[in-house]
Amino acid sequence: MPLDAAVMERPVKATVKAQPLVDVRDLSVKFVSRESTNSAVNGVTFDLMAGEVLCIIGESGSGKSVTMRALMKLLPPNRTKISGHMRVGAHDITKMSESDMRAIRGSQISMIFQEPMTALDPVYTIGDQIAETVMRHEHCSRAEATARALELLQLVRVPSPERRLKAYPHELSGGLRQRAMIAVALSCKPDLLLADEPTTALDATVQIQVLVLLRKLQQELGMAMIFVTHDLGVAAQIADKVAVMYAGRIVEYGRVSDVLMHPQHPYTLGMLASTVHGNMRGQEIEAIPGSPPDLRRPIQGCSFTPRCKFAVKDCLQASPPVVQLDNGQYAACIRAGKGAMPAAPQA
Amino acid sequence: MTDVNALLADFAEKEASPPVRGYWSSVANRLRYDYVTLFFLAVILLIVLISVFAPLLAPFDPTKSSMAYRMKPVGFRNFVLGTDELGRDMLSRLLWGGRTSLLMGLVPVALATFIGGILGVLAGFLGGWVNTAIMRTMDIFYAFPSVLLAVAISGTLGGGTKNGMVALTLVFIPSLCRVAESATTQVRGLDFVEAARASGASTLSIVQHHILGNVLGPVFIFASSLISVSILLGSGLSFLGLGVEPPTPDWGLMLSTLRSAIYVQPLVCALPGVAIFITSLSFNLVSDGLRQAMDVKA
Amino acid sequence: MNATAPASAAITEQIDERDRGGKRQPMLIADKLKKYFPIRSGVLQRQVGEVKAVDEVSFAVLKGETLGIVGESGCGKSTLARLLMHLIPKDSGDLIFDGDPVGGVRGITLRELRRNMQMVFQDSYSSLNPRLPVQDSIAYGPRVHGMDYKDARKLAADLLDKVGLRAAMFGARYPHELSGGQKQRVNIARALALNPRMLILDEAVSALDKSVEAQVLNLLAHLKREFNLTYLFISHDLNVVQYISDRVLVMYLGQVVEIGPVDDIYNAPRHPYSRALLESRLSMDPAQRVIEPPISGDPPNPINPPSGCRFRTRCAFAEDICASSTPLLGAVSTQNHFVACHMASAGSGHSKAGLAH
Incomplete structure (x- = not known):
């Protein structure tokens, strides 16, 4: 070609x-x-x-x-x-x-999707899912990973991030879910x-x-x-x-x-x-x-x-x-x- | 520029005319390439033909016993597959036995599909208390293991082929009803049903034109997977002495009466089991193939 | 309510023998429509709350106009469409079609309403029956209303041609053999089969690719003229609504926050929500990027909407009055522009009340 x-x-x-x-x-x-x-x-x-x-x-x-x-x-x-x-x-x-x-x-390489509901696991909290990814790739302790998860939620501008760490995906609104997915994707820079x-x-x-x-x-x-x-x-x-x-x-x-x-x-x-x-109103x-x-x-x-x-x-x-x-x-x-x-x- | 336009028109024409094909013909087309399913479909056809023409094919009377030729091995004189504990020809009994086994497999499933399907569509489409009444009743039956339920029902009704079929039908109704209900509930919420309601159509007309066509597929697939179960359960009932009564040849019954001779003629004793296995396996695989072929995103 | 007063604009010149109420009678008046969905939980299915999907919504659709309804997910615009079509029962409120109340002793029947008002659904795999050839899907409505099979088929063929699909080639096809745009054309043909006077288009072009969306929008404009139709066009796409609508209604959490002529709304929105919505549009020019989002946060859950003004939790101008009292729709500047905001009504107690902004 x-x-x-x-x-x-x-x-x-x-x-x-x-x-x-x-x-x-x-x-x-x-x-x-x-x-x-x-x-x-x-x-x-x-x-x-x-x-x-x-x-x-x-x-x-x-x-x-x-x-x-x-x-x-x-x-x-x-x-x-x-x-x-x-x-x-x-x-x-x-x-x-x-x-x-x-x-x-x-x-x-990380990926984010159109529908965060399918990319996030419904049975784990947002905090657990981010920490899980961090632990898998950086082999750190759970406490460190959770601290990192909090940082990441702050990074993606999730309001009251401490509370959201313990939230399940279905408890978040569409926009927050998308931010959470971005946080997961960015967890390992x-x-x-x-x-x-x-x-x-x-x-x-x-x-x-x-x-x-x-x-x-x-x-x-x-x-x-x-x-x-x-x-x-x-x-x-x-x-x-x-x-x-x-x-x-x-x-x-x-x-x-x-x-x-x-x-x-x-x-x-x-x-x-x-x-x-708008300025095409009335025209084909x-x-x-x-x-x-x-x-x-x-x-x-x-x-x-x-x-x-x-x-x-x-x-x-x-x-x-x-x-x-x-x-x-x-x-x-x-x-x-x-x-x-x-x-x-x-x- | 005219030749360009002609070319383009030709292009557009080709582009816009894929073969027009309905749902069922596209299913058939997919099946055409599924050689495993086709093979086992052929096996089923063969079994059906054998059963239908059993009177012509059987070399001996399947119920005629002979004390002289009891428990003869495979290939003994004219007895191609040996004889049973009463000296009856195994081949003839197996050929005739296919009839009862197929009946046991097909009739209860067909009846249960009809009754369970109607109940399920009613429950799914009407919803509310009708749904609650029908589905909770089904749940009661569903709570028992199917074998136990079949045994209990035919035990109550008494033995015999007919009662066995009734028992199996009752066993299958709840699960078919559930499948029909969930499929109906799913379809009922779709936009095209809303559109039909918006055009002012009556409930009956909507069920007839928009619900049934979409519910039949999943119900049919599920029913086809029940045929092998029904054959097995039917054999099981006969084995326990609750289904077909002697001397009628039936694979389950044969397996039961021959089990005492398992150390004398193991090969002969295993034959009814092999017949049951092949038949139910064939139905099972064909059902799987059907499900795959019918699982087209329309 | 004032918003239902007929306007002189956008009234069709054609004479339609189906017309009963006269030119100035609105095609459809919705008066204080309300629909709450109960939320049940627990073993006993006790009601623990309710979604206020549509809360006392009133508006009028004038003959021959296109009224656009915009709003975000959860604002109740799709519930509203289904309420208007009577696909779900309403809790309260009235519907008046061309002067006749719907239902009741002296009104028109539901069947008559549905013959006059049809709906086009969002294109998706579920909008057409997968087991019916598309011509049968179109012919179904007329058959229900007593047309014989041959005539219904012929009508379906005519309509297919009208929506730009050659009947001979497409009529016998099943939905899975059509592209998204073609399916949506069939959806439109199906809605036209009962010769309605009004179409409710619920996100009718939202699922389509842009190039196909343009084709369908052109088709809608053409059909509107040919069949003398009135449109209620529901969409979340602000550009499409601006293109197609004569008047626009903005919904937020089950309520009307602003309604008025399209140019007034788009050039001088009075409600802070309308303004934020319009500022969220994306420009095609990379030089005009948005650096700071106009508002933060998501629309709140409609289960327990905020007291007073429902937008106050996201509003930069919220004051105490916004929490304690619910703003009513009131006229601003021109007589057909209404907004439900304390800032727009003088003497409401809001510090910015009555100031132009």
Whole structure:
């Protein structure tokens, strides 16, 4: 896939020529069942520097969550075929055994989920669950671990943390539960935090609190974060870089301001145009017609072609080239960088 | 641009037309690839055919005894599978015995599915005191171990095939009722049932069009897993002398009467057990396969 | 109550022969609707408390308008939708549809109400019967009301075409063979099958991807014109509500805190909660990030809501008066904008009362 080549040749712009913390190359994930093979991720390549936030934006079925679960090795091994390279820090994820993986899960890579109720164990108190994780990875005493749990609850700004240590997950409100899950995830100071739509199920007034908190924590602790979301507004709030996924591929990548304000791929542009806001009242919304392709069938050419208003004959012939712009932005579209795309609507 | 549009239209057409397939045909399609289930389904079919055509297939009269040929081993003269303690041909008895065993397996489960299903759907959909009345009654029966209950009921009713079936039916009703009730309660709260109520439909119409179709699946799966249990329990009743009465050939009864001869002809004595084992195993595995095939997120 | 007074705006020009009360009669008036859910516990199932899901909620929906209802989870907006549809029994309160009280001796029957008012549920795996082809799901309502099978099928096919799904291709399909957006189109077609005058849309686009959401919103706008519909649009998405609504009602813990024309609410919200809600919206511009959240904490549990003003526990302006007396909905500035806040009513005893802010 051409995107790999382009990204591999990408000049490292950081002042220090540091190695990226996360390096994913040509990752493909296929779900195999007796009846069909679902190519959920088709050659995804990206890297992430320590202390950076990457937002993977995509709609359901775009492969964004699968990409992240592959990085954590959380996919069922007997039904999944993974190819490509994944490296986090010094660890080659692709080659790691399950027991080695267990050792770095929670300590170097942590994950938070959309629904904390399923990620937290209902029969243990919040304090016990945080202490448990701390003890498992740092081999300290229970008293030390409990003290650390209290610190962590303070860190995630849980009000009256002493009381909450003894609370069970169902006794907490949605926002507090999400904070507790973040505390569990941060308990061993991970280098990389994976976040799978952690604010989607929250109310608007709570979502903004959690987003602001995550951003602050990420900066205070200097950790890198990969944040999966379908909401462009969330990406605008929290990301340094964004990768837009469609049909298992990254179709556009770049700095958040570049991608959201000057999108180069018609899909990104369509997403922006179809996100509703108030000053569109009374007008027809420019919706992207149709629906995403069925990934159980082979796709020829650009997978967005059937829904693209700029489609031409060439789009169906071959995979689109990855066009690189001077600002580090990339788009997998034959029109990218030609400047013929209308500017994004100002929100 | 026209050829692009033609291409795109063609693309969209292909994209938008997966084969239209109903629930049951997609279940059948999944089963098609499940060779284990298919194999055991074939075994069940074979057993059914053998039982149906037992009169034609059996080389001897299964009830005709002969003192001269008692407890003969497998392969003795014309007795392919030997003879029992009264000198009756084992093969003929096994072939005929399949009939009673299958009846014991299928009839009580079918009856219990019907009665328990109706009670369960009623309890689940109406809720309130109807639910309480039905389900608490079921709980009373449920509190006894099923074997004990079966023995107690058929002991009270007396022996015989018919009474054995009645006993087994009563044993299975509570569990089937529970499954039907919980499935109904689940479906009742779903949005499409609310939508049906919002359209002004009557209770009966909602049950008929929206509840039954969704409850039948889980009830059916559970019932199929009970067939093997029923066969075993039926054999057990006969073994204890409470089910089928001699001289009717029945696998459980045969196992009972032959057990004294276990040191004389172990192989012959084990044959009814093997028949019971194969039959109930087949039903069990087919039921498992069905559950997997039917467990489609619709 | 004042909020139920008809406004002159947003009244449809078309003549609808189903109209009984006249143009200025609101399509639906809800008067002091109340629903408490008892909480029972222990062996004897004794009542230990109650969830005040909908607490004396009054409002009117005008003919031809779209009234948006916003609020966070637990504010009672979905319970309200189910109360209006009579899917759950109400504790007290009245419902008046086009001038006719619902139930009672002189009113219209529940069946008549349901033919005139239908509901579109949130898209999920449970909104359509998985064992029925979608055309049968759509045809079910008309069949219940006595249409014969052939006509109902034909109507279903017409409606499928109207919502943008080719009947020949999609009619015989089962829900699991449709995408989320297609399922939601079927849901809408099902709601339209009884030729209703009003639709309650309960989080009808919330579960959809953005690009599909836009398609469905366009469809809703189109259908509203074609079928001369009145919408009650319930959502937690402030942007969508602003886009689709003529008037907006803000709910907090089972009560109406503010109601008014969409532009008044969005440009000059008067209730501190409405303001916090609006400030929580995320901008698409990375340069306009929110640094400090507008309010802290979660909405409190509706089981034992705070006394007086229910928002006072999260409100930056809370004073003693807010705990001791419940603010009533009162008119502010324009005559159709009402807010339930002591700060907005002069002489309430709040130090900021009557001051513009």
